[in-house]
Each structure stands twice: as structure tokens, then as C-alpha cells.
Amino acid sequence: MNQILPLVSVIVIDYKKKNPYLIECLEAIEKQTYKNFEIILVCDFHVDLDYPKLRQKSYGHYVGPAEKRDAGAKMAKGEILAFIDDDAFPCEGWLAGLVPHFQKAKVAGVGGPGVTPPGVSWQEEASGWASASPVGAGPYTYRFLPGKKQYVDDYPSMNLAVRRFDFMKVGGYDSNFWPGEDTKLCLDLTHKLNKQIIYEPKAIVFHHRRPILLPHLRQNGNFGLHRGFFARILPETSLRLIYFLPSLLLLGSIFMVISSFPLVPITKNLAPITLLRSIGFYSFSLYFFVLFLNSLWVLNKSKNVFQSLLSIPVIFITHLWYGVRFLQGFLFTAKLIQ
Missing domain, CATH: 3.90.550.10 (Spore Coat Polysaccharide Biosynthesis Protein SpsA; Chain A)
Incomplete structure (x- = not known):
């Protein structure tokens, strides 16, 4: 050249x-x-x-x-x-x-x-x-x-x-x-x-x-779908733990909600379920503490209290939806369609 x-x-x-x-x-x-x-x-x-x-x-x-x-x-x-x-x-x-x-x-x-x-x-x-x-x-x-x-x-x-x-x-x-x-x-x-x-x-x-919320989620959901699909067929650059974390958050959220319902009282006394709930509680506590620290980072960069506080729910919802779409791409998608 x-x-x-x-x-x-x-x-x-x-x-x-x-x-x-x-x-x-x-x-x-x-x-x-x-x-x-x-x-x-x-x-x-x-x-x-x-x-x-x-x-x-x-x-x-x-x-x-x-x-x-x-x-x-x-x-x-x-x-x-x-x-x-x-x-x-x-x-x-x-x-x-x-x-x-x-x-x-x-x-x-x-x-x-x-x-x-x-x-x-x-x-x-x-x-x-x-x-x-x-x-x-x-x-x-x-x-x-x-x-x-x-x-x-x-x-x-x-x-x-x-x-x-x-x-x-x-x-x-x-x-x-x-x-x-x-x-x-x-x-x-x-x-x-x-x-x-x-x-x-x-x-x-x-x-x-x-812009938040629906257009933002739609785009990030598409990112999750393609990354999940690539994690299966192009593992060289996509089969990485970081891409699976939102799906783990999603599955953990579902487990915590279901196991809290009084409709399944028998499960509350089972030692494995109790242990998993304890792990889930501390994991979610850590996650939201890190989200809080992240909001302070946003505050420092943006000098905007509103944006700092808003980042907490926006990122949480984004992670959940990315996790849904990642699993869809990883487990169920045979071909990406334009």
C-alpha cells in the first residue's frame, strides 16, 4: 500500500x-x-x-x-x-x-x-x-x-x-x-x-x-439474538462467559420469583432449594450494589443525577431482555433472518 x-x-x-x-x-x-x-x-x-x-x-x-x-x-x-x-x-x-x-x-x-x-x-x-x-x-x-x-x-x-x-x-x-x-x-x-x-x-x-425504552431494547435484543447464535456456530469469538451473564441473571430472576410463591410450599423446606435461594439472594444483592456503583460512575461522567439514577433500571431491564434473546439465539435459532 x-x-x-x-x-x-x-x-x-x-x-x-x-x-x-x-x-x-x-x-x-x-x-x-x-x-x-x-x-x-x-x-x-x-x-x-x-x-x-x-x-x-x-x-x-x-x-x-x-x-x-x-x-x-x-x-x-x-x-x-x-x-x-x-x-x-x-x-x-x-x-x-x-x-x-x-x-x-x-x-x-x-x-x-x-x-x-x-x-x-x-x-x-x-x-x-x-x-x-x-x-x-x-x-x-x-x-x-x-x-x-x-x-x-x-x-x-x-x-x-x-x-x-x-x-x-x-x-x-x-x-x-x-x-x-x-x-x-x-x-x-x-x-x-x-x-x-x-x-x-x-x-x-x-x-x-x-432512545429508551422500546427502541433501545429492540436493538439490544437483536444484539443478544445474534450473539447467542454466534456463540453456538462461531465460538472462536462469541463463546465467552461475559455474553452468558445476562441469561444467568434472567434464569436466576425467574427462579427467585417462582420459589417465592406460596403455591410451592414443599420446595421451601428442601435443603438444595434453600441453599440456592440463599445464593440467589446474595448474588442479587451484589448485582444491585454493583449497579449502584455503576450509577456513581455515570454520575461522575455525566454530571447528571437523573441519568445516574435512571441507569439502574435501564441496565437491569436491558440485561434481562438481552438474556432472553441470547437464549433464543443460542438454543432455538436455526438461521438469522433480516
Whole structure:
């Protein structure tokens, strides 16, 4: 790859006829300090736009995200493909943070954090803190807030750049795996090609969240469904304890509720049931204490008491619903359907 200003193809996919965030996204891309780029917009329906570096492909009907990204990659002229969602917009140094890593031949991809934009509604902000906080995100807070530079083996395509040659070599995105086609792509890059994906904290995009509660739960439920499915069929990067914890919380909650009913008095005197209830009580006490500590973390970051308190029920409900959908994907889903 040329080390002096390689051409970057920024690929944006859009699926709404009237998307309030698309212009915000494109205008931020135009302001990049790194100037050698083109913009490829792939959408379901044609959008009247006039940007000097923009090329557009539209279908006139609904097409899945993976197919759109693959179509954008085929149109691309750049050595680097930079994928960004249409509800995200990059900081001015986004491309400048991504590109230098590709000077190393071993690097196939680079991702950066997707931070909740400032000034959004309280519902969107609450969704953002539920996703970005230590208890909400677990060890993956760096996906939502700038963390330390590191190697990763799985990264979402809302902010992911990939070497075009490597992308084509593994066949691009697999439309059979949606949602979660980015997990399959990263697995192919790191395991099939034995290449590296780097997390670059300076390559920031501002990513709008689904507002609480139903849109937020719907999205996180989809994440749980695909992760459960992948834990079964792609265990290399998905069969990890952290992904099972919400389901354990769900099953524990069901057990505690059922065993508390007076309809089953005989079970209350059984030693194993009593022991399990004791374990459950202390486990839930610890969980909610950690949620409280997490709310203090949110308070420190947000300087907002309301958001801090709201994070407790939002994260708890999110964990339960993620757990439901994870089990559905892990045990009962034969194929992910777009």
C-alpha cells in the first residue's frame, strides 16, 4: 500500500427515505483533515445530494446492510474501506487516526469508538450511558468511549476501516449473518487471514443511540439474538462467559420469583432449594450494589443525577431482555433472518 495519502473509500449505507442524520454524517465526512477520500452512499431509495466527492447507488427497494456494504466495496476505488453508519458522524481527525495503522502489512482493520453525541435527548443519552458504562458494556466500554489502544478480534461496523484487498479476499460481509455480519467479517480477517484489527481511540465517531425504552431494547435484543447464535456456530469469538451473564441473571430472576410463591410450599423446606435461594439472594444483592456503583460512575461522567439514577433500571431491564434473546439465539435459532 502506498504510504503517502492512500485513497480511502468512505462507505455509508442508508435505509430511510427521510433520514435526519444523513446530512450530518456527510457534512462531517467532508470536513476531514485527511483529504484523500471518496464517499460512497448506498441506499434503498435515491437521495438528492450534491457533494463533490460523493457517488451514490440506490436500489428502489429494501436491501440488507451487508449487501449494501458489499456493493459499496465493489464501487470503491480506495485501498482502504472506511465503514460508518448513517446515524453516526466522525470527528475531523477520524480518517487521520485510522489510516496510519495500515502502513503495517499485518493490519487488516482499524476501529474506533462510537461516542454518544452531545446535546441529544435525555432518552438517547440514557441509552448511551446504559451501553457505555462498565456494567452495561462489561469489558467493551472502549467501543463507546475512548479507551486504550489495543488489538481486538471483533468490532462493530459503525466505525470500522478495512484494507480493501483483505476485505475482498474473505468475501466481504456475509449477508447470511445479520445482525452481526461484522462479527463474521472480523473473525474471517483474524482467523482465516491471521491478520490484526487495531482499536484506535482517537478515531472517534459520534453515534446516535436508540432512545429508551422500546427502541433501545429492540436493538439490544437483536444484539443478544445474534450473539447467542454466534456463540453456538462461531465460538472462536462469541463463546465467552461475559455474553452468558445476562441469561444467568434472567434464569436466576425467574427462579427467585417462582420459589417465592406460596403455591410451592414443599420446595421451601428442601435443603438444595434453600441453599440456592440463599445464593440467589446474595448474588442479587451484589448485582444491585454493583449497579449502584455503576450509577456513581455515570454520575461522575455525566454530571447528571437523573441519568445516574435512571441507569439502574435501564441496565437491569436491558440485561434481562438481552438474556432472553441470547437464549433464543443460542438454543432455538436455526438461521438469522433480516
